[in-house]
Amino acid sequence: MNAEEKPIEDIVRENAHAFQTPYYLIDETRLLKNLKRIALVRERSGAKSVLALKCFSTWSVFGLMRRYMDGTTSSSLYEARLGHEKFGKEVHAYCVAFSPEDIEAVRSIATKVIFNSTSQLKRYRSRLKGLPLGLRINPGVSHSHFDLADPARRYSRLGVSRRSDLEEALPLISGAMFHCQCENDRLESFCRILDHIGEKFGSVLRRLEWVSLGGGIYFTQDGYPLDGFCRRLAEFSKEFRVQVYLEPGETAITRSGFLVTKVLDIVHNERDIAIVDAAVEPHMLDLLIYRTDAKIDIAQKGKYTYTVAGRTCLAGDVFGTYRFPEKLRVGSLIPVADASGYTMVKKNWFNGVQMPSIVVRRLNGRLELVKRFQYKDYLTNLS
Numbered sequence: 001m002n003a004e005e006k007p008i009e010d011i012v013r014e015n016a017h018a019f020q021t022p023y024y025l026i027d028e029t030r031l032l033k034n035l036k037r038i039a040l041v042r043e044r045s046g047a048k049s050v051l052a053l054k055c056f057s058t059w060s061v062f063g064l065m066r067r068y069m070d071g072t073t074s075s076s077l078y079e080a081r082l083g084h085e086k087f088g089k090e091v092h093a094y095c096v097a098f099s100p101e102d103i104e105a106v107r108s109i110a111t112k113v114i115f116n117s118t119s120q121l122k123r124y125r126s127r128l129k130g131l132p133l134g135l136r137i138n139p140g141v142s143h144s145h146f147d148l149a150d151p152a153r154r155y156s157r158l159g160v161s162r163r164s165d166l167e168e169a170l171p172l173i174s175g176a177m178f179h180c181q182c183e184n185d186r187l188e189s190f191c192r193i194l195d196h197i198g199e200k201f202g203s204v205l206r207r208l209e210w211v212s213l214g215g216g217i218y219f220t221q222d223g224y225p226l227d228g229f230c231r232r233l234a235e236f237s238k239e240f241r242v243q244v245y246l247e248p249g250e251t252a253i254t255r256s257g258f259l260v261t262k263v264l265d266i267v268h269n270e271r272d273i274a275i276v277d278a279a280v281e282p283h284m285l286d287l288l289i290y291r292t293d294a295k296i297d298i299a300q301k302g303k304y305t306y307t308v309a310g311r312t313c314l315a316g317d318v319f320g321t322y323r324f325p326e327k328l329r330v331g332s333l334i335p336v337a338d339a340s341g342y343t344m345v346k347k348n349w350f351n352g353v354q355m356p357s358i359v360v361r362r363l364n365g366r367l368e369l370v371k372r373f374q375y376k377d378y379l380t381n382l383s
């Protein structure tokens, strides 16, 4: 029997003595909600979805994910290998630049290989006989809030942008990949980009069998117009007679992961500052890179304001400032939301801070400790 979507604070409180903090908590019930939407899109539009491992590669929940998704897509040999070993189904191997050794290893595990340039395609294609090959195309337009993550930024190296290169490569490929969206939760913007791709590359698409539209489309969000999305995908697929793929990363796992922390100290400097047993740079690096605050669901409109900070020596190791409904004290538990995408894959041992364990809340509501890190892991990380 599936467990209900319980408030995270209740889950954390009920298990306060079962697990040592800090820990990442992945809730399969919340994950399932996203996965069902992905499956619905497949059913209604025919578009297959492969999980972008660069965003999320915590394989303890792949057993659930593989029931709703078609495989994985990768950005390196190791990710391709993980997809092959732990997820199965389709393995799309993409890399900004493959080495000859990568190609040797990838050819026995990939079901499709996608090159970033025509020079790599020409260099390696003879070693990949029999495998469907694709090319990443830079369509010159994008939806991205950050220049750092904009694949169509000026001088971008991500994908082929010269028409002559593309024409030359066409006889050698059966598919193409366009990844040009980032955190796009607007259907109109997605449609505008798709129209542009259709208009600019229609003659190319008609000569292909499959087209991946990449990731960055937030179609699992509550309220996203799924009907319109599915209709547009199906039209695109029919017009160009291609199998469409999507590469959801964040979309697949959004709102399903937390970083559960505990307050170790409360200090005061003009305001109250709660120091927790985790930290931003080693455990939620993207907050620093993109200069955003962590999400703490319970702390929206309460009476008690605290800055929540990490325990590294970095002065800016700050999760954000929040209004809690109750006073915090040493020992208070604080679950940070949206903590599984581009976080767990980037965690590091900066300051030697205790690495959060990984706990999975299974569909039946049972919590399982799937990984615990120790001093040995810190030690063997370097030599």
Ligand SMILES: Cc1ncc(COP(=O)(O)O)c(C=O)c1O
Residues within 6 Å of the ligand: 052, 054, 055, 073, 179, 181, 182, 183, 214, 215, 216, 217, 247, 248, 249, 250, 251
């Ligand atoms: C080629 C490619 N596919 C898929 C993704 C996943 O995007 P998201 O996690 O935003 O869905 C990315 C992210 O950078 C990407 O570069």
